Amino acid sequence: MAFPVPVIVPVLLPLPLDQPYDYLLANGDAPSPGSFVVVPFGPRELLGIVWSRRSPRPVATARLKSVQTVLDTPPLPPTLLAFMQTVADHTLTPLGQVLRLAIASTSALAPAPLKLAYRRGPAPMPVKPSIVTARVLAAVGEVPGEAPIVAAELGKRAKASAAALRQLALDGLLQAVEVDTDGGPASPDPERPPLALDPQQEVAAAELVAMVEAKSGVALLDGVPGSGKTEVYFEAVAAALRAGRKVLVLLPEIALSAQWLERFVRRFGEVPVAWHSGLTSAQRRDRWRWIARGQAKVVVGARSALFLPLTDLGLIVVDEEHDQSFKQEEGGIYHARDMAIRRAAIEGCPIVLASATPSLETILAAGLGGHVEPEANWRHLHLPARHGTAPAAALELIDLRRQRPPRGAFLSVRLRQALQDTLERDGQSLLFLNRRGYAPLALCRACGHRFRCPNCSAWLTAHRLRRRLQCHHCGYGMPEPAHCPSCGTVDSLALSGPGVERVAEEVRQLLPEARIAVMTSDTVGTANAAEALVAAMAAREVDILIGTQMVAKGHHFPDLLTVGVIDADLGLAGGDLRASERTFQLLYQVAGRAGREARAGRVLVQTHVPDHPVLQALASGDRDRFLQVELAERQEAGMPPLGRLAALILSGPERPLVEKAARELARAAPFDPDIRVLGPAQAPIALLRGRWRERLLVKASAEVDLQAYLRGWLGAQKFSSKVMLTVDIDPQSFF
Structure with missing residues (x-):
């Protein structure tokens, strides 16, 4: 045997x-x-x-x-x-x-639950069937073995109760079976007529279609806000679908998906398969299995969608490729844009990186800025003008040193007048401030005590709508205190600085007749909530939209005439090497929301430093000049993308143990003339979620194999079980 x-x-x-x-x-x-x-x-x-x-x-x-x-x-x-x-x-x-x-979702691996269904049983038709029996048998058909009908649907068709169906099964007139009703998603139709493209768009679309047919290439689709980048890459999507291949589209924010999905349906007739954190377990299970079985032709999602089991990919699109949210900062640190380029190469398909404000990494790879030749297989497709007749919005810098807001307020007289004028013209306005909550700092008027998070080195942000003080790093929160915990003084809470809630309060006092909405991750934390607010804005149910970076990009509101930036200086402070780049990107994007149809728009930017190069570039509209200057500064400093960085973060519950481990790690660094190890130093947020943090920064020239150096160094190190080492290649943040 x-x-x-x-x-x-x-x-x-x-x-x-x-x-x-x-x-x-x-x-x-x-x-x-x-x-x-x-x-x-x-x-x-x-x-x-x-x-x-x-x-x-x-x-x-x-x-x-x-x-x-x-x-x-x-x-x-x-x-x-x-x-x-x-x-x-x-x-x-x-x-x-x-x-x-x-x-990440193990529930997605479970098979879909089977549903009870009925088909015609072997028993002969009664000579005189009851009315219910006759209706049921007419609904299922006369031949045994025909396709079963789900019990709920059969009961609805025949107007029969579940008990009646069970009895007919006992009598042999019906046969009960269990069926898998997961038939998969509808397929988008690439043959539906596209929107009319202008000559520049047609040239760019033809280039992308050629890349799909060649099954390779990286394209930077670089177009000003309103230039129709989405409609252009939709033609590449259609080409991939015609070839019988799948498409993956990555979007940075759930708030962007609502209008994007509307455009997709208008072009292809069906919704794509969406993948994001707001899905229920049942939705994740069904969609994951559709994708794994090859039934999902187009998938759109956040960065986690990059790890879905898609087969036979014909195209990857990274929309708003510059967006910081494409960087995963925890639980496996990676940049979705950079990894998407690598997945496209593995899959044998082209990738499109779309943005009105491309990252310096992408600018350099595409050969722009005059520093290096483009990388092999890269091409630059430029859409320099808005689609249709919409003129570019006029942009004005408001110098807050000379045009101070009224005492206790944060909107200048000029911006207040613009809001009033826009409301009288039956237009919409958008106010942008990249700061959640009501105020970033809460303190006691009597003794100066500042409320800080017990788990993080951070102040608590006041949220007046919820009457709570909240930490935006770990989620810790507490009710607004009735008295100071330090000196005991009652009703001494003072709130310093503006957040979007405070700006909304000021606008309500200024324009009580205006319909106002606030858009932040606190107020629209799900895809459905974001979609509802975007729809309300598009339907003219909102006069003034106030929000953080969620409002800055991707939205198209035809009647949005005025955009106001409350504090343009907010992102310029601190030691982040990308501060100027990110501020320019964010302000350029938010300015691009104004005047996207026939009526001209205007953008009012409040600042204390109107001579800053970022704001001057924004005012002049000379993006390329700003990028050249920024690249030159990075090259002189040897910083990315013309140099390489890696961050090493050590963390643990005991501060001395973490500091000791960081010093020992720094001493063990191998010598290399092309590499500098900076630190260790206490992280700017030294305590995060109850863990103390020390950082080292490894700086290298662009030609160095930084990963090989780090493997050789870190592989020989041993740490206490209480100390965790995190490696961040090409860090995007330095908190």
């Missing part, structure tokens, strides 16, 4: 480990790489995937544990496995931690 020979299966687990573990599979052939399995790990049972290579530390077969279950779920495709390895190699993230990004 022949006995089955156990096979050794390497299994990668979603843990911060870099290698798979070997397990035994007693029966059957080894599952293909990417297959989902359940295995024992210590006292637990864990979900993992079959990996493509064995563990580098083999264990005797007799000591190996056995695979418990091989799930009946489509395996992760080979291209996704290769992409996961690429992400791990580039970011120095343990491979198992990257796997967690690909299986």
Whole structure:
């Protein structure tokens, strides 16, 4: 008698480990790489995937544990496995931690629940059926074995109760079965006529279609706000669909999706499959399985969608590619734009990076700015004018040193007049302040006590609408205190500085007849809430929209005539090397919301430093000049994108232990003439979520293999179990 020979299966687990573990599979052939399995790990049972290579530390077969279950779920495709390895190699993230990004929702792996359904049973038709019986049998048909009808639908058609259907099944007139009703999403139609494109748009669209047909290339689609970038890359989407291939579109904000989806439906007739954090478990399960089975033709989502098991990709689009929210800062640090370029290369498909304010990294790669030649296979597609007849909005800098707002207010007289005038002209206004809540600082008038977070080195932000003080780093909150906890004085709370809620309060006092809405992550925390507010604005149910960066980009409101920036200087402070770049991007984007149809728009920017190069570039509209100056400064300092950086962050619950580990790590740094190790130094937010933090910054020339240097250095280090090391390649923030 022949006995089955156990096979050794390497299994990668979603843990911060870099290698798979070997397990035994007693029966059957080894599952293909990417297959989902359940295995024992210590006292637990864990979900993992079959990996493509064995563990580098083999264990005797007799000591190996056995695979418990091989799930009946489509395996992760080979291209996704290769992409996961690429992400791990580039970011120095343990491979198992990257796997967690690909299986972040384990509920998605469960099969859809079966539903009760009925079809015609074997019993003959009664001679004199009741009225209900006749209706039911007419609904299911006369031939046994025909397609079943879900019980709820059958009851609705035949006007029969669930009890009546069960009785007919007992009588043999019906046969009860369980069915999978997950039929998949509707497919977008690429043959629907597109919107009319102008000559510049047609040229850009033709270039993108050619890239889709060639199955390669990186395109920077660079167009001013309102130039129709979305409609242009929709033609590349249509080309990929005609070729029978899939499309992935990444958007930075859930708030952008509402109007984007409306445009998509207008062009393709159906909604794409959306993927974001606001989905329910059931929605995630259904959509993940559609994607894994190849039924989802177009997927649109936030950065996490980059790790979905899409097969046969024909195009990737990163819209608003410059946006900071594409950088994942925790739980596996990566930049979705940079990783999307790598996934496109692995998949053998082109990628489009769209923006009105491209990042300096993208500018440099595309060969703009005069510093280097474009990278191989990159092309620059420029849309310099708004689509249609909409003129560019006039922009005016308001010098707050000379035009001070009234005492206790934050809107200058000039901006107040503009809001009043716009309301009288039956137009809409937008006020932008990139600061949530009512006030960024709460203190006691009597003793000066400042309210700070007990878990973070940060002040608590006052939220007047909820009467709470909130930490925007860890989520800690407390009710507004009735008395000072330091001196005991009653009713001594003073709120310093403006947030969007405070600006809204001022506007309500100024224009009580205006319909006002506030748009921040506090007020529209879900995709549905964002969609409802955007729809209200588009339907002219809002006169003045006040918000943070959520309002700054992607929206098209035809009657938005006035944009006011409350504090243009807010992003220019601090030591962030990207402060000027980000401020310019944000202000340029928010200014682009004004006057997008026939009526001219205006933009009023309040500032204390009107001579700052960022604001001068904004006022003159000379974006390219600003980018050239910024690139020259980065080159002189050897900073990205003309140099390389990596941040090493050590954290732990005990401050002395973290400081000691940081000093020892710095002393162990290997010498390299092209690399400088700066620090350690206390992080700007030294205490975050109850953990003390120290930072080191590794600076290298652009030609250095920074990852290889870090592997050699960090691989030999041992830390206390209480100290955690986080590596951030090409950091975007320095908090």
